[in-house]
Amino acid sequence: MNIVVCIKQVPDTTEVRLDPVTGTLIRDGVPSIMNPDDKAGLEAALRLREKYGGHVTALSMGPPQAATMMREALAMGADRAILLGDRAFAGSDTLATSSAIAAAIRKLDYDIVITGRQAIDGDTAQVGPQIAEHLSIPNISYAQEITPSEDRASVTVKRVFDDRYQMQRVKLPCLLTALSELAEPRYLSPGRVFDAWREMKVENWTSADLDINPAVLGLKGSPTRVKKSFPKAVKPAGAVIRLEGREAAEAVLRKLKENFIL
Amino acid sequence: MSLENIKDYKGIFVFIEMTDGEVADVGLELLGEAGRLAKAAASTVTALVPGDGSVKPYEKLAAYGADRVVYLQNPALGAYATLPYTRALQKAVEELKPEILLFGASPIGRDLAPRLSARLRTGLTADCTGLEIEAASGNLLMTRPAFGGNLMATIVCGEHRPQMATVRPGVMQRAAKKDAQAEILEIPVEIPEEDFAVEILETVMNPPSKLNIREAKVLVSGGRGMASPEGFGILEEIAALLGGTIASSRAAVDAGWQPKDRQVGQTGQTVRPDLYIACGISGAIQHVAGMEESGIIIAINKDENAPIFGIADLGIVGNVNSVLPELKRQLESATA
The missing domain is CATH 3.40.50.620 (HUPs)
Known part of the structure; x- marks a missing residue:
């Protein structure tokens, strides 16, 4: 069972703070990490390989510094790591990104493609289903469990909605988008880390390695544009007071009465 | 085109x-x-x-x-x-x-x-x-x-x-x-x-939860500072006195203290109740994104530097274990 896992290097947005005076982002010192949903997807792929055989390829599109994350994917156990990097990809929106990644996947042997549900920097959740459409394969989003059938011709997936879940069976090849609950990522063993840095390599692919019309890549291939970005309006804070027990409760009740909630 | x-x-x-x-x-x-x-x-x-x-x-x-x-x-x-x-x-x-x-x-x-x-x-x-x-x-x-x-x-x-x-x-x-x-x-x-590549084998409803958090007029929400799943008991009681229901931060959901359908924030739900009481919630930006449109926000947290105080209409720097039982008692008298 051969699996391609799409991963993205993202800033750890839980570490980002807003400057309280200017309202701008403080990006200095924010670490880059493998997107959590993608990491769960990679872990799930590795467990499937350990049980059913096959190989796992980690695939990403990004700047050269994303090679560090690709090494981490190798250290976790991926057999291959391919980083798509090229100026031709710059300015890609989700449609252009998915076109490039789908073109790379066409070059690979796969039964299942796994992407994270969404990346914590963009939060779009769009690239996975868009890749599936380009590849003309079915997709199941929001996957929380993956179980192959006896004959390995299909997988049964727990697909989560707001108030319910469904067990869905899909024929291979297919694309699944992973929730972070899909699989808790493993700890890295020092031996694997050593191998990933010393013995294994990250393959760098450019647009020339893909059979694709350049018009669908990068800014040219992106129907959407960012017109502007701005910090979120901040509302002025109310009183902050140090109180315990009875006095604190009285302050809360006063506030509720002032606002006619009581 | x-x-x-x-x-x-x-x-x-x-x-x-x-x-x-x-x-x-x-x-x-x-x-x-x-x-x-x-x-x-x-x-x-x-x-x-x-x-x-x-x-x-x-x-x-x-x-x-x-x-x-x-x-x-x-x-x-x-x-x-x-x-x-x-x-x-x-x-x-x-x-x-x-x-x-x-x-x-x-x-x-x-x-x-x-x-x-x-x-x-x-x-x-x-x-x-x-x-x-x-x-x-x-x-x-x-x-x-x-x-x-x-x-x-x-x-x-x-x-x-x-x-x-x-x-x-x-x-x-x-x-x-x-x-x-x-x-x-x-x-x-x-x-x-x-x-017809995908076949639905089974549909399973989540256990019926209390009032949907998006529909509640009052949310009493707990985070890591509630320290345990049992800590949410008093939040339920306070919510009931105010005609609302409980919600939670991602930390409390990740810890398994609350089901996912209670989670407010970027990866949970966006809520705008008339009253949001945040108890033991630090106020990570991801949480705030899901509740900052609430009518009145009251925050109780022992860390005076918690970012939640930046958007609260009233911030109490105090211990939830000291404040909440007293709040419950006073609400009982006020609504009796």
Whole structure:
């Protein structure tokens, strides 16, 4: 069972703070990490390989510094790591990104493609289903469990909605988008880390390695544009007071009465 | 796509999500928002409803602002399935050429809309919290939080149609219900064999939870500072006294103290109750993004530097174990 896992290097947005005076982002010192949903997807792929055989390829599109994350994917156990990097990809929106990644996947042997549900920097959740459409394969989003059938011709997936879940069976090849609950990522063993840095390599692919019309890549291939970005309006804070027990409760009740909630 | 072709695309279309034969709330919210935009752009509102013919909610959609309802019919469209629904909407777009096409940013809309946008090769903006028509160009300005809610970005799709967006549930306002008629158009859809690649084996409802957190007028919400699942007991009691229900931060959900359907924030739900009491919640930006529109925010946290105090109308620097039992007692006397 051969699996391609799409991963993205993202800033750890839980570490980002807003400057309280200017309202701008403080990006200095924010670490880059493998997107959590993608990491769960990679872990799930590795467990499937350990049980059913096959190989796992980690695939990403990004700047050269994303090679560090690709090494981490190798250290976790991926057999291959391919980083798509090229100026031709710059300015890609989700449609252009998915076109490039789908073109790379066409070059690979796969039964299942796994992407994270969404990346914590963009939060779009769009690239996975868009890749599936380009590849003309079915997709199941929001996957929380993956179980192959006896004959390995299909997988049964727990697909989560707001108030319910469904067990869905899909024929291979297919694309699944992973929730972070899909699989808790493993700890890295020092031996694997050593191998990933010393013995294994990250393959760098450019647009020339893909059979694709350049018009669908990068800014040219992106129907959407960012017109502007701005910090979120901040509302002025109310009183902050140090109180315990009875006095604190009285302050809360006063506030509720002032606002006619009581 | 040439500029001439762009002029052929007209009207604001809304995908209506049906849940167990009922129009999902987000569909009514989108109709309200589409109506507001249509007024600004001198346009009209069309509701797109895929279905198997068993439920046709024409009156309800007209009452909430649809000028026209397009029913896309095939036996395979009874329950949501990615490929058959993509096929139905593809047909509607090709025949009716919408200028704008809106979806709820739900677990269904966020699966269907990207698949459809790739098929149509047009732009899609995810999880919008603000929509406006730009006066000069007539383009849709789609504003959404990015970077974990730290930053807002306004996106345009100027040279492709339809302009597609998913819109965050709970943010837009539904219109007042009115007595109105909509034009009805029923379109049969053919679904090819290849679209039946996914089979639904079983549907399991989550255990019935208390009041939905998006509908509650009062939310008493707990975070890591509640220290244990048992800590939420007193929050339940306080919520009951105030006629509300409990919610939680991601930390409390990740710790397994509360189910996912209680989670407020970027990866949970967006809420705007009249009153939000945050107990032992530090107020990570991801959490704040989901509750900052609440009417009154009261925060109780022992760390005076907790960011939650930055958006609270009243901040109590104190220990939840000291404040909450006393708050419960005083509420009991006040509401007795």
